[in-house]
Amino acid sequence: MSWVRLVPGGSIVAACAVALAMLVAASPASAGEPVLQPATYPDMTTYSCRTDAIDIHPGQNINDFSTTKTCPHAEVVSGPGSADVFNAGSDAEGYITRFKPSMLEIKPSGKLVTPSVWDLHLHHVVWIAPDGGPTFASGEEKTIATMPQGYGLKVAADGNWYINQMLHNLGASDNRQVYLTWEIDWVPETTPARTDIIGTKVRWMDVAGAPQLYPVFDAEKGYDLDGDGKWTFPDDVPTDPSLPGYEERSKISGSRQWTVNNNNGATLVFAAGHLHPGGEDVTMRVARDGPDAGSTAGDDPSEIRDLFRSDAKYYEPAGAVSWDVAIRATPRDWRISLKKGDKVFINVTYDVHKASWYESMGIMPVSWTPGHPDPNAKDPFDDDAAVQAMFDEGGVLTHRRLEENIDYKAGKNLKLPNPRKLRSAKRVPKSGIDIRSFTYLNGGFTAQRGFPTDLMKPPTIKSGQSVLFTNLDALPGETNEEQAWHSITSCRAPCNKGSGIGYPLANGPVKFDSGQLGYGQGVWSAGVTTGSNQYTTPALYYNKNNRDTIKTRKGKRKLKATTYTYFCRIHPLMRGSIRVVNK
Numbered sequence: 336m337s338w339v340r341l342v343p344g345g346s347i348v349a350a351c352a353v354a355l356a357m358l359v360a361a362s363p364a365s366a367g368e369p370v371l372q373p374a375t376y377p378d379m380t381t382y383s384c385r386t387d388a389i390d391i392h393p394g395q396n397i398n399d400f401s402t403t404k405t406c407p408h409a410e411v412v413s414g415p416g417s418a419d420v421f422n423a424g425s426d427a428e429g430y431i432t433r434f435k436p437s438m439l440e441i442k443p444s445g446k447l448v449t450p451s452v453w454d455l456h457l458h459h460v461v462w463i464a465p466d467g468g469p470t471f472a473s474g475e476e477k478t479i480a481t482m483p484q485g486y487g488l489k490v491a492a493d494g495n496w497y498i499n500q501m502l503h504n505l506g507a508s509d510n511r512q513v514y515l516t517w518e519i520d521w522v523p524e525t526t527p528a529r530t531d532i533i534g535t536k537v538r539w540m541d542v543a544g545a546p547q548l549y550p551v552f553d554a555e556k557g558y559d560l561d562g563d564g565k566w567t568f569p570d571d572v573p574t575d576p577s578l579p580g581y582e583e584r585s586k587i588s589g590s591r592q593w594t595v596n597n598n599n600g601a602t603l604v605f606a607a608g609h610l611h612p613g614g615e616d617v618t619m620r621v622a623r624d625g626p627d628a629g630s631t632a633g634d635d636p637s638e639i640r641d642l643f644r645s646d647a648k649y650y651e652p653a654g655a656v657s658w659d660v661a662i663r664a665t666p667r668d669w670r671i672s673l674k675k676g677d678k679v680f681i682n683v684t685y686d687v688h689k690a691s692w693y694e695s696m697g698i699m700p701v702s703w704t705p706g707h708p709d710p711n712a713k714d715p716f717d718d719d720a721a722v723q724a725m726f727d728e729g730g731v732l733t734h735r736r737l738e739e740n741i742d743y744k745a746g747k748n749l750k751l752p753n754p755r756k757l758r759s760a761k762r763v764p765k766s767g768i769d770i771r772s773f774t775y776l777n778g779g780f781t782a783q784r785g786f787p788t789d790l791m792k793p794p795t796i797k798s799g800q801s802v803l804f805t806n807l808d809a810l811p812g813e814t815n816e817e818q819a820w821h822s823i824t825s826c827r828a829p830c831n832k833g834s835g836i837g838y839p840l841a842n843g844p845v846k847f848d849s850g851q852l853g854y855g856q857g858v859w860s861a862g863v864t865t866g867s868n869q870y871t872t873p874a875l876y877y878n879k880n881n882r883d884t885i886k887t888r889k890g891k892r893k894l895k896a897t898t899y900t901y902f903c904r905i906h907p908l909m910r911g912s913i914r915v916v917n918k
Contacts, residue, residue, distance in 0.1 A: 368648075371664055371731045373433045374484040376522045376531070380416030381433075382409045384517045386498070388441055391455065391511040394773065394808070394819035394906055395504045396851065398549055398859045403462075405494045406519060416521065420492045430487030430532050433520035434480040436460060436473035438502070441512045449739045450513070452658045453835040458501035459609075459696065460515060465494045469539040471517070472700055475658040475740055476647075478607045479733035482535065482702060483667045485709075486604045487522060489534040499859065505834075505906055507773045507819070533709075535604060535702045540619070540681045542568055542697035544590035549862035551694040552586040554613060554685035555579070556846060564688030565615070568697060591697075592680035594632075595673050597705045602712045603671040603679075605702040607664035607733065608645030612657050612836055613685045613692035617645045617699050621671075621715050622678045632678040640715035641726040642671055642679070645699060650736045655686045657742040657837035663730030670712035671722065690840035693824070693848055693904065745835025749784045752791060753829035754912035755883045755898040760792035763913065767803030767871075768794070770821050770852075773903075775804075775911035782834045782908050793898050793914035798877040802913055806868040809853030815860050820853035821903045823870055826910075830900035834907040844881070845899060847872050875899055877917040 384406035409418040420427045438457055439447040450456065452475050462471040470488065471480055482488070500515060522532060544550040558566045558580035560573070569587040572580055595601050608617025619642045622632040632638060643665055651659035673679070683697025715722040760778055768777045777794045780786045796802060809818035825843025832838055841848060849870035855861045878897045885892055895917040903909035 368732055370735060371479070371481045371667065371733050373481050373520055376432075378415060379432070379520055379522045380414030381412040381518060381520050382406050382416070382418065382421070383412055384409055384519060385439075385514040388512040388514060389502065391502060391504050391513060392816045393504065393507040393509050395816070396458065396501065396820055396863065396905055397815045398499070398501045398855070398863050400859050401498050401500065403496045403498050405490055405492055405496060406521075412518065416523065420523070423493060425493040427492040428489060428524040429492060430489050430522045430524070430534070431519050432482045432487040432522055432532075434471045435518040436471065436477055437516045439514045439516055441514065447514075451743070452740045453505060453742060453744045455502070455504055455511070455513070456658065458503045459499075460501070461499040462517070463497040463499065464537070465491065465496060468537060470537045470700065472609055472698060474609055474611065474696070476609070476660050476662050477734065477737060478609065478662045478664065480605070480607065480700070480702075481664065481733055482605055483669075485531060485533060486535050486702065486704065487532045488537065488702070489524065503905075506908060507906070533704050535704050538593050538679075538701045538703055540591055540593060540679070540699045540701060541588055542591045542681060542683055543586045544588040544698075547586065547588065547862060548859055550588065550698070551696055552583045553691065553693050554687050554695045555691040555693075556687050556842065559687050564686060565684050566687045567682050567684045568695075570682050591682070592678055595675055595677045595679070598675055599706040600672065600674045600677075601703045601705060602707055602709055603642070603673065603701055603703045604669070604709075605665050606643055606645065606699055607662055607730070608683070609662070609696060609698040610647060610683055611692060611695045612660070613655050613687070613690065614695065614697070615647055615655060615684045615686055617681055617683045617697050619643045619679060619681050619699060619701070621673065622680070623674065623716055624676065632676065640719060640722060642715060642722065643669065643726060643730065645730055648732060651742060651837060653837050654689070656689060656840060657740070657745065657835065659736070659740045659742055661732045661734055661736065664733050666725075666728065666731050668711070669725055670709050672707050672712035672714045674714075690842040691846060691848070693841060742835040742837045744833045745838035747833030749782060749831065749833055751780070751782070751784075751786060751831040752788055753831060754778070754791055754793050754900060755828050756885055757788065757792045758885055759896070759914050760794045763794045763796050763802055767805060768911070769805050769807050771807045773808065773819065773821075773906055773909055775909060778913060779909065779911040782831065782910050791912070793912040795896070795914045795916050796875065798915050798917050799874050801874050802872045804849065804852070804870045804872075806852040809864075809868045811854055813854065815856050818853045820851040820855075820864050820905055821909065822851055822905055823847070823849040823872065823901050824904045826900050826902050828898065828900045828912075830902060830910055830912075839902045839907060839910070841904060843899060843901065845873070845875065847901075848904075851905060875913065875915045877915045883914065
């Protein structure tokens with residue numbers, strides 16, 4: 336269940352070399368589009384870095400926090416440097432000019448493979464610098480932070496970093512381990528200090544961040560009030576409590592904006608967005624107070640300028656429904672000159688025409704340097720035509736298509752019956768439907784060939800009734816590792832094809848989603864789960880315009896019944912159905 340790259344000996348460097356060869360071979364679809372090229376320096380060395388082995392538990396979706404170093408387990412990939420520079424006690428400093436994140440699974444043989452996205456993937460990983468600020472980030476899109484020539488993040492070689500990681504096991508497999516990996520281009524500091532690199536800082540911008548430790552929001556079908564199929568967070572969140580989408584208002588974070596406080600202003604040099612499947616772009620703008628009567632930057636539309644739109648390029652044939660995506664970053668010549676008091680802000684847009692997207696993100700780390708050291712930087716108000724031209728030009732990919740993100744399994748015909756065409760099972764028990772061992776016990780099935788048809792028959796309820804679900808895979812008092820958090824999420828029938836990221840989708844005719852049922856322990860995982868293992872659906876009704884048809888010995892027969900299908904969006908192999916009868 337991996338993009339298998341058999342690498343003898345378990346060397347990260349060897350794994351990366353094979354990965355590059357496979358990637359080039361697998362990327363004809365994007366071969367015509369340019370990729371952002373890294374800066375070069377005569378004394379630059381590329382290193383591979385990795386964590387210690389991380390255990391992966393059945394069904395895990397734990398939001399975790401751990402410590403790390405600048406480049407643990409360092410190996411030289413290329414260049415003149417030595418891995419000893421990262422040894423404990425080293426007083427060396429240097430500049431990171433490129434940061435390439437990934438993940439490798441450690442097979443029992445010691446071989447390293449990149450797991451397929453439909454099996455095991457990065458929900459998100461954030462590297463937090465020694466000064467306490469989020470600095471580098473990745474989801475399964477694995478955008479490469481690539482500084483332009485002459486800029487880099489200055490860090491200590493033996494620096495103490497932190498990692499916030501959410502590694503997602505989409506199935507029930509056990510006894511697995513992974514490394515989080517990152518490859519860096521490292522340029523050493525010299526004595527006297529080098530003059531060919533300007534040190535940068537990172538401003539972390541997050542539409543749903545602090546105070547949320549799990550910075551997510553929901554982008555749902557029905558939130559799109561203007562009918563264009565797009566929903567932009569937070570701009571499209573209504574202020575009227577009666578309108579759909581208002582419930583997301585509490586998730587809007589102040590960290591989506593940044594007021595430049597440096598007396599000498601700031602120069603922006605690099606940015607790239609992070610979003611989830613369904614996401615289309617993360618857009619950055621700036622406001623500067625003008626001559627209008629107001630005193631707030633952006634209180635008049637004339638005070639706002641576009642800076643950069645980080646578009647998602649989906650290789651996925653079905654469009655914006657999977658992790659088969661790459662994100663565009665700022666081009667090498669993109670420089671923005673800002674003044675003190677300028678207010679930078681971001682938003683993110685999701686396609687909500689096809690499906691709802693729960694637990695979505697919109698993040699943009701922005702690399703900047705104090706003052707105005709670059710004469711080529713453009714002021715968005717003094718040089719508005721030039722900045723608008725850069726905005727219109729758009730971004731550049733940081734890598735081509737990733738083989739491990741191709742959603743091979745999604746939507747494959749498993750030759751399973753449509754639950755709507757099956758005879759009914761017994762009524763849903765008064766106690767509801769239990770979930771145990773990654774299975775909905777009444778009317779549930781696993782999306783795999785040959786699953787017994789008798790077990791797929793939908794249990795029944797009367798029109799207007801609700802159904803209680805209880806997740807017995809997550810009990811009070813259990814550790815995060817002992818639990819498996821499941822959802823009950825509506826999908827369009829038959830909802831019986833192969834599991835991946837792009838299938839099933841949260842696109843049922845009646846919208847419902849339980850959230851992740853379970854008891855997340857600790858401050859990092861508490862916000863991931865609902866804090867309960869029970870969920871009651873909304874009332875479900877018979878729809879005379881959507882009646883079920885079953886086969887009998889005498890032929891087809893229409894029922895006065897409507898069957899609704901659902902799945903677990905955490906573990907999409909899990910499916911189920913409920914038949915609503917008109918009695």
